[in-house]
Amino acid sequence: MFDCMNTNTSIDLEILELQHQVELCFELAETFFNHKFQPSHCNFKQKGRAAGTAHLQKNELRFNHFMYQQDPVEFLNTVVPHEVAHIIVYQIYGTSVRPHGKEWQAVMKKVYQLSPNRTHTFDLPPTKNSYLYACTCRQHEFTKRRHSRAQKGVEYICKQCHSCLTFIKDMHQTESATSNDM
Incomplete structure (x- = not known):
């Protein structure tokens, strides 16, 4: 599911790309675990230094549009799986595990074949204050x-x-x- 609040067609296309990648990440996890996960709502509400955040109890993924625009392919291939992995781990283990602990690292490696990096290389938006x-x-x-x-x-x-x-x-x-x- 996706919060689509902007009528700008360029943003709409970016949102569709983001939504598609989130769905693919959930499908990979469902195939790997042979388990149906509850899909997350996602949006471009993330601001500041983080490329994305997973709001576990809300089942919501927030992504940083400023960083997405710098390199959409890199963003979709690294940031989206990183955040979806948090949701997957939460839906399996609840709050009893560390955010970037061994469970999350295993999902990154085994499900998404990615190095479990906690940082990104995107430029930060200029700070207002x-x-x-x-x-x-x-x-x-x-x-x-x-x-x-x-x-x-x-x-x-x-x-x-x-x-x-x-x-x-x-x-x-x-x-x-x-x-x-x-």
Whole structure:
């Protein structure tokens, strides 16, 4: 099933391609496991740094249209099976397994003949509002939501040096000021 909310014909064709690939991935899993899975709803609602996400309890797959447009073939052949594999694992094992654990890795390898990669190589969309934070080893870019939480008292710790991240500057204001100077 697919949420088709856009009337743009180019988007409609992309949605049909995406839907077709999701269906193929489910068919491969059904053949492999000899089991009928409940097909997922899918859409292009994913934003930000993730190429896709599987919302397990909703049985929904969200894909990033910005990244899809960069290389549709690569996206369809890697991102779609990655996310469908999450749904397959959830429908078999429930929540008792790790998201990228041995069960998910086995589905990626045995069902889709793909390396179980957790990362993608697509360019990230430009951030609308970003905030610069720093620790003792490097700088970190925060989203508006994460910055708002930090301003309300949530402390973020660097995974590498384990020091607290401190606010440096609002990148959006810096860019706006720079572009207005020209």
